[in-house]
Amino acid sequence: MKNSKALCLITILLGICLSMAASEKLSMHIDYTRFLNDAHQTILQLDYQAPYKNLIFLAAKGGFLAELETTLTITKGDSLLLERTITDNIGLRNKYDTASSKSYLNRISLLLDNGIGDKDTPYQVRFVATDLNSKKVFDWSQEIPALTPASMISDIELCTKVQADTTQYLAKFKRGNVLFQPEPSAIFFKHLVSELSLYFEVYASAAGKERDVLFEVLVEHGEDLVYEQKITGHLTKEREGLSLKIPLEKFKPGIHKGFLSIQTNDMVEQRYFDFVIAERIEKLHFALTDPEEEIQLIKIFGTVRIPTDWKNMNLETKKTVISQAWQTMAANASLQPDDLIFMISDRIDHCNKNFSHFDAGWKTDMGRIYIRNGAPDDIEKDQTGDDTRFVRKDIQIWKYQKQKNAAYVFVDVQMSGNFKLIYVVNDPMENSHPDWLRYLGESFDTDRLKQ
Amino acid sequence: MKNSIILIFMILVSALNAQDIIAERYASHTDVWVLIPYNNIIFAKNAETARYQISIVIRTDKKKQAARHEETLSILRDEHLDNTALPFSFRTNLSPGKYTATMIFKNLSLGDKRDFTKTLNLGSEYSEIGLAYPIASLKNQKFIPTSLSNLSFPLSDLKLIQSYSIPADSIWISIGDLNLDPISGTVSDLTGNIYDEKGIFTSVNPGSYEVNLLPYLPILKEHPLKIGFFEKNIRYQMAPFLFNNWYFYGLKYSPREQMEQIRYIATQNEWSTLSSVPKGQYLESIDHFWAKHDPSPGTIRNEAREDFYSRVARADELFTIHKKISGWKSDRGRIYIKYGPPDDISSEILPTDRLPYIVWTYYKSNKQFYFSDSGGFGQYQLRNKDEEF
Numbered sequence A: 001m002k003n004s005k006a007l008c009l010i011t012i013l014l015g016i017c018l019s020m021a022a023s024e025k026l027s028m029h030i031d032y033t034r035f036l037n038d039a040h041q042t043i044l045q046l047d048y049q050a051p052y053k054n055l056i057f058l059a060a061k062g063g064f065l066a067e068l069e070t071t072l073t074i075t076k077g078d079s080l081l082l083e084r085t086i087t088d089n090i091g092l093r094n095k096y097d098t099a100s101s102k103s104y105l106n107r108i109s110l111l112l113d114n115g116i117g118d119k120d121t122p123y124q125v126r127f128v129a130t131d132l133n134s135k136k137v138f139d140w141s142q143e144i145p146a147l148t149p150a151s152m153i154s155d156i157e158l159c160t161k162v163q164a165d166t167t168q169y170l171a172k173f174k175r176g177n178v179l180f181q182p183e184p185s186a187i188f189f190k191h192l193v194s195e196l197s198l199y200f201e202v203y204a205s206a207a208g209k210e211r212d213v214l215f216e217v218l219v220e221h222g223e224d225l226v227y228e229q230k231i232t233g234h235l236t237k238e239r240e241g242l243s244l245k246i247p248l249e250k251f252k253p254g255i256h257k258g259f260l261s262i263q264t265n266d267m268v269e270q271r272y273f274d275f276v277i278a279e280r281i282e283k284l285h286f287a288l289t290d291p292e293e294e295i296q297l298i299k300i301f302g303t304v305r306i307p308t309d310w311k312n313m314n315l316e317t318k319k320t321v322i323s324q325a326w327q328t329m330a331a332n333a334s335l336q337p338d339d340l341i342f343m344i345s346d347r348i349d350h351c352n353k354n355f356s357h358f359d360a361g362w363k364t365d366m367g368r369i370y371i372r373n374g375a376p377d378d379i380e381k382d383q384t385g386d387d388t389r390f391v392r393k394d395i396q397i398w399k400y401q402k403q404k405n406a407a408y409v410f411v412d413v414q415m416s417g418n419f420k421l422i423y424v425v426n427d428p429m430e431n432s433h434p435d436w437l438r439y440l441g442e443s444f445d446t447d448r449l450k451q
Numbered sequence B: 001m002k003n004s005i006i007l008i009f010m011i012l013v014s015a016l017n018a019q020d021i022i023a024e025r026y027a028s029h030t031d032v033w034v035l036i037p038y039n040n041i042i043f044a045k046n047a048e049t050a051r052y053q054i055s056i057v058i059r060t061d062k063k064k065q066a067a068r069h070e071e072t073l074s075i076l077r078d079e080h081l082d083n084t085a086l087p088f089s090f091r092t093n094l095s096p097g098k099y100t101a102t103m104i105f106k107n108l109s110l111g112d113k114r115d116f117t118k119t120l121n122l123g124s125e126y127s128e129i130g131l132a133y134p135i136a137s138l139k140n141q142k143f144i145p146t147s148l149s150n151l152s153f154p155l156s157d158l159k160l161i162q163s164y165s166i167p168a169d170s171i172w173i174s175i176g177d178l179n180l181d182p183i184s185g186t187v188s189d190l191t192g193n194i195y196d197e198k199g200i201f202t203s204v205n206p207g208s209y210e211v212n213l214l215p216y217l218p219i220l221k222e223h224p225l226k227i228g229f230f231e232k233n234i235r236y237q238m239a240p241f242l243f244n245n246w247y248f249y250g251l252k253y254s255p256r257e258q259m260e261q262i263r264y265i266a267t268q269n270e271w272s273t274l275s276s277v278p279k280g281q282y283l284e285s286i287d288h289f290w291a292k293h294d295p296s297p298g299t300i301r302n303e304a305r306e307d308f309y310s311r312v313a314r315a316d317e318l319f320t321i322h323k324k325i326s327g328w329k330s331d332r333g334r335i336y337i338k339y340g341p342p343d344d345i346s347s348e349i350l351p352t353d354r355l356p357y358i359v360w361t362y363y364k365s366n367k368q369f370y371f372s373d374s375g376g377f378g379q380y381q382l383r384n385k386d387e388e389f
Helices: A002-022 A094-100 A291-301 A316-334 A339-355 A365-373 A436-439 B001-016 B214-222 B243-253 B255-263 B269-273 B281-292 B303-317 B331-339
Strands: A029-036 A044-053 A057-060 A063-076 A079-092 A103-112 A122-133 A135-145 A159-162 A177-182 A185-188 A195-201 A211-221 A224-235 A239-249 A256-265 A269-277 A378-383 A394-400 A408-412 A422-423 B020-025 B031-036 B050-062 B065-078 B083-094 B098-105 B113-122 B133-140 B141-143 B157-163 B170-173 B194-195 B199-204 B208-212 B225-231 B234-238 B343-348 B357-363 B367-372
Touching: A029 A135, A029 A195, A044 A063, A044 A122, A044 B367, A079 A094, A079 A103, A079 A177, A094 A316, A103 A177, A159 A239, A195 A256, A195 A269, A211 A239, A224 A239, A291 A316, A291 A365, A291 B098, A316 A339, A339 A365, A365 A408, A365 B225, A408 A436, A422 A436, A422 B031, B020 B098, B020 B113, B031 B050, B031 B065, B031 B098, B050 B083, B113 B281, B157 B214, B157 B225, B170 B214, B214 B243, B243 B303, B255 B281, B269 B281, B303 B331, B331 B357, B331 B367
Parallel strands: A057 B234, A185 A269
Antiparallel strands: A029 A044, A044 A103, A057 A063, A063 A079, A063 A122, A122 A135, A159 A177, A159 A195, A195 A239, A211 A224, A211 A256, A256 A269, A378 A394, A394 A408, A408 A422, B020 B031, B031 B083, B050 B065, B050 B098, B098 B113, B133 B141, B133 B157, B157 B208, B170 B225, B194 B199, B199 B208, B225 B234, B343 B357, B357 B367
């Protein structure tokens, strides 16, 4: 009897758990922007963003796949204008991206036809996204009125990036050959984004195409006015796309309210925008304390591209670049970044202990090879022959089996214990000294480098 | 005379010989699995059991012995075991590198001896998810069945064994159709015990589990067994590793033939790389090719490779008309390997005014292939070669 009561209780609890699971919410972001086309009809642009870490991925088809089923419903008054279901297939190659702060971004663009119903009745837009693997649901609905045909300005699109790009990457977000990468979440990380870009379109009124305009941008943080800018311009086209950049360097973390007004002749129109400045949430990965030294360490591996404007970067950005480099290298080696850094730190310690001379051990030739390849499988210690121009010098031959039978010959040129790399085989990243025969002598048998 | 017949018989059997050695490397140990087809076991006349000695030696490239295992077995004679495989496993520790595993399989009662060599390439990364071995026992004789749905004879045990190195949050084992829902799936508790909604309970060591499937035999007859691993927001799904005819592949075809078969499916770029590989590295580059085409990342199992192997084996079974004209080399064999079994076949063996022909239709890819027998000896040749590419 007691047992059956307990069983009942368990069943009820399980039922509650299950019903909770069924109504679980998917966290993602959506934002809308309205523009006018040449016929002064409203184009609705819905941008949605699903962080990878909120989706469930299936290991299949040689990668990691998530499926996001999106249903868009638009009604006006009593009439259903649109109901459309599409499944977004999201595929990742790199396992570590699934848990990263990166996100999936997509856009739906629609023409809102003003011909149906009353012009002032807003459209009811409902967007439902379901992660098919976890059955988590994101449900968003909003009343969106059409822009009036006489509007001077469109809505404001908040972008993290506005840059020239001729690749097919994010093709939907391009205007000409320029990529406008929107941020529907409106969360901007200071260490990732140095300036916030506002994109908007300005339309000519009935008065004529030629006009002088005055833009005013204000950003408030709480009670304080943190940014103010006035721009004047002369526009000649009927429809002009403009982007304004707001530097984020001096902004403090928190919610910011933005305000853009446009003034032409006697008319004034305003738009508002909100955004959040956030601080770094993910953990930084680093092996050394000085970013300048660390970038030298990362260069040893030669697998990560170092940005060309490294010298002009601030400390925060440099730290981010380094952290991302470790993450990329760890993903290439199928390791966790911490494990990789632990392994490399071990090698650095070994180098500093054994190869240090005037400089730290890891910066020497031997240190470079040791850090990249680890301990050699075989070390041969010898002296140079008699037929060199110099007195007999110590040499070391390092052989690796794992690294495609790479082999290195180091010579203690100055006889100070600071060995220099003179001759190398099977390593495309290193060069032999052009005059290596002079150091090793004609009688040096290169077959000694074979495994 | 009698001896020579036995000798001929033994040679014939050795030709069918198909063992496999699988190594799964984890942080603390390396599991080596050896599978021997039951059909290769030779019993003395009227004997109930056969006594065998199995020894496996694993050597590094420098011929240095890295591991060794020896076992004496007495194998039960039972017709239910036909076509299954006998599993042996041992635990050792191997560092990353290239190894040669040599297995010697000696019949202690009759005296015949066979050996088998396989190269093992262990990468620096650990095996993320090993194979899920279903191990059945019949009168204490362990075997890997060909299917879990036709085990109608009385078994003394049926277990599912699998190891893994990923930090799995939970493991889900289900029989029957089930939605991917972590709540209804297996939940692993803090003591490492896993349960699932069908009540299968088992105790788990970190990194491996063992499930008793015997009580669920009746359900297994109707529903497939599925295994799922959850690691944060990634799910891995797989099926148990059953013994199959594609096992014969590695021994039936020489590395050169395997290379020629891969040509059927390799892209131009892949083939230009593969064709320049020296003879000695054929098997290694074939492994590399398949690693790139593995549909399930993380798992040791490569479903695409298994599918290809079973297609080659089936093409050979279906279209071989002479020892020297192998089925896989024929036009029909090539199409079979590339596109799988056709959805529809229509043929006329003795048409009055034309050559005998066969038409294969693939509805999904909207392809049709015409084969005609111009020689009159059953060597059907593809007529519309343009369709193939």
